[in-house]
Amino acid sequence: MSETPVELKYVKSHEWVRQEDDGSLTVGITDHAQALLGDLVFVELPQVGRSYTAGQECAVVESVKAASDVYSPVSGEVVAVNDALADTPELINQSPYGDGWLLRLRPSESTELEALLDAEAYAAQMAEES
Amino acid sequence: MTAQKTPLHATHVAMGGRMVDFAGWDMPLHYGSQVQEHHAVRNAAGMFDVSHMSIVDLSGAGAEAWLRRLLANDVARLPPGKALYTCMLNEDGGVLDDLIVYRLGHSEYRLVLNAATRAEDLGWLERHLVGADVELKPRVDLAMLAVQGPEARERSYERLPAALRAAAEALKPFHAVQSGRWLVARTGYTGEDGYELMLPGAEAPALWSRLAVAGVAPCGLGARDTLRLEAGLNLYGADMDEHTTPLESNLGWTVAWDPASRAFIGREVLEAQRTTGPERKLVGLVLEARGVLRAHQAVRSAEGGLGEVTSGGFGPTLGKSVALARIPAAVQNRCEVEIRDRWLPARIVAPPFVRHGTPRV
Numbered sequence: 001m002s003e004t005p006v007e008l009k010y011v012k013s014h015e016w017v018r019q020e021d022d023g024s025l026t027v028g029i030t031d032h033a034q035a036l037l038g039d040l041v042f043v044e045l046p047q048v049g050r051s052y053t054a055g056q057e058c059a060v061v062e063s064v065k066a067a068s069d070v071y072s073p074v075s076g077e078v079v080a081v082n083d084a085l086a087d088t089p090e091l092i093n094q095s096p097y098g099d100g101w102l103l104r105l106r107p108s109e110s111t112e113l114e115a116l117l118d119a120e121a122y123a124a125q126m127a128e129e130s
Numbered sequence: 131m132t133a134q135k136t137p138l139h140a141t142h143v144a145m146g147g148r149m150v151d152f153a154g155w156d157m158p159l160h161y162g163s164q165v166q167e168h169h170a171v172r173n174a175a176g177m178f179d180v181s182h183m184s185i186v187d188l189s190g191a192g193a194e195a196w197l198r199r200l201l202a203n204d205v206a207r208l209p210p211g212k213a214l215y216t217c218m219l220n221e222d223g224g225v226l227d228d229l230i231v232y233r234l235g236h237s238e239y240r241l242v243l244n245a246a247t248r249a250e251d252l253g254w255l256e257r258h259l260v261g262a263d264v265e266l267k268p269r270v271d272l273a274m275l276a277v278q279g280p281e282a283r284e285r286s287y288e289r290l291p292a293a294l295r296a297a298a299e300a301l302k303p304f305h306a307v308q309s310g311r312w313l314v315a316r317t318g319y320t321g322e323d324g325y326e327l328m329l330p331g332a333e334a335p336a337l338w339s340r341l342a343v344a345g346v347a348p349c350g351l352g353a354r355d356t357l358r359l360e361a362g363l364n365l366y367g368a369d370m371d372e373h374t375t376p377l378e379s380n381l382g383w384t385v386a387w388d389p390a391s392r393a394f395i396g397r398e399v400l401e402a403q404r405t406t407g408p409e410r411k412l413v414g415l416v417l418e419a420r421g422v423l424r425a426h427q428a429v430r431s432a433e434g435g436l437g438e439v440t441s442g443g444f445g446p447t448l449g450k451s452v453a454l455a456r457i458p459a460a461v462q463n464r465c466e467v468e469i470r471d472r473w474l475p476a477r478i479v480a481p482p483f484v485r486h487g488t489p490r491v
Contacts, residue, residue, distance in 0.1 A: 042422050
């Protein structure tokens with residue numbers, strides 16, 4: 001059974017979001033998503049400074065099996081990306097909520113975060129899908 | 131249709147195999163990490179359940195003559211106990227299947243065919259049996275394990291029946307030895323040394339367990355695919371099929387042209403293509419940018435004409451993406467591949483990409 005930490009917010013398309021102390025939002029893909037994808041072999045991250053609207057394609061993760069788009073959970077500007085993933089994409093498999101984070105956003109619409117799924121709702125959705 | 135299960139199915143499930151459908155069979159894709167399983171085979175030893183493949187025994191006074199007509203490679207070259215790789219062609223020279231044929235005795239052979247083509251292959255073989263002194267016997271009673279890697283053989287000897295150990299140890303590449311319903315062959319599909327073992331299905335779980343205890347890593351079909359890709363070995367249905375000839379599939383070396391009098395099915399078309407030169411060829415590609423080559427991506431080049439990636443992926447031993455691609459025969463050295471709306475540069479190479487654990491590209 002995959003993990004869904006309760007302190008995070010989730011998107012139906014299998015991204016997670018964590019609010020940091022400075023107001024920025026860290027984004028990654030869920031444990032469930034990495035398990036479905038299998039071993040990650042390549043990650044394409046956006047440039048720092050680019051802005052995305054909620055639901056817009058902002059990164060690509062490729063596993064041994066397939067390429068998969070990552071969608072920006074909220075609207076905002078990219079303030080950091082996880083450069084370690086260029087050489088060690090397997091961090092996403094090993095630690096999807098920790099060292100395998102993808103990018104950090106400065107949100108532009110404060111209400112969007114509240115609309116995301118909580119852990120329970122995301123877990124219910126996963127159960128429905130399987 | 132319910133999925134078919136090999137004699138090792140319960141073992142895979144118990145060992146945490148992630149099961150997927152493959153050609154109607156419920157098979158393990160991996161047991162946790164496909165990449166780790168790949169490395170286990172390159173660096174030490176891994177094992178695969180390949181019991182879904184079709185084993186067909188053939189016997190009868192007419193067997194040799196019959197196979198010399200059905201197969202593009204020539205079984206007359208085989209002494210008993212030796213195997214060869216060959217294509218089975220249709221009248222147009224298209225590849226119906228690729229297979230390994232073992233000569234087990236003077237008039238006894240064993241074919242190992244792909245799982246996905248089983249029904250078509252058996253239909254084709256049976257249609258051509260009319261009037262031939264040949265008997266076909268599908269061996270659904272047998273399981274098949276591939277034990278592969280630089281340490282595969284030494285970790286296997288002790289786990290084989292006592293009667294086979296010495297003979298298995300002395301086995302040369304592409305040779306096989308039998309004892310009862312067991313067969314040990316020094317063949318494989320990974321680019322590494324190792325064995326393929328055929329044995330009664332009921333005995334397979336115990337052998338699997340003994341090998342696991344000996345440190346042979348259980349591996350799924352995912353690692354099997356990346357290993358064979360790095361080894362430059364074609365996958366039937368992806369890299370060739372009934373619409374491509376061996377000459378268009380980098381398999382010209384498997385066609386036995388001599389003697390010229392041997393009229394194997396598809397020969398006329400191949401002879402004509404050999405004279406004019408095929409218009410397409412199957413080559414290896416090494417991606418020179420970051421990304422992953424995948425089947426069906428378009429290929430273009432300065433020489434003109436379009437091609438297509440037939441199978442591709444990330445090669446864990448190489449640390450980069452490689453592919454097999456079918457391109458116009460005139461294209462040399464370099465090309466570009468369309469990956470997610472961008473054209474990225476790739477180098478054209480002769481497979482294999484990896485041989486006995488060592489990258490060649």
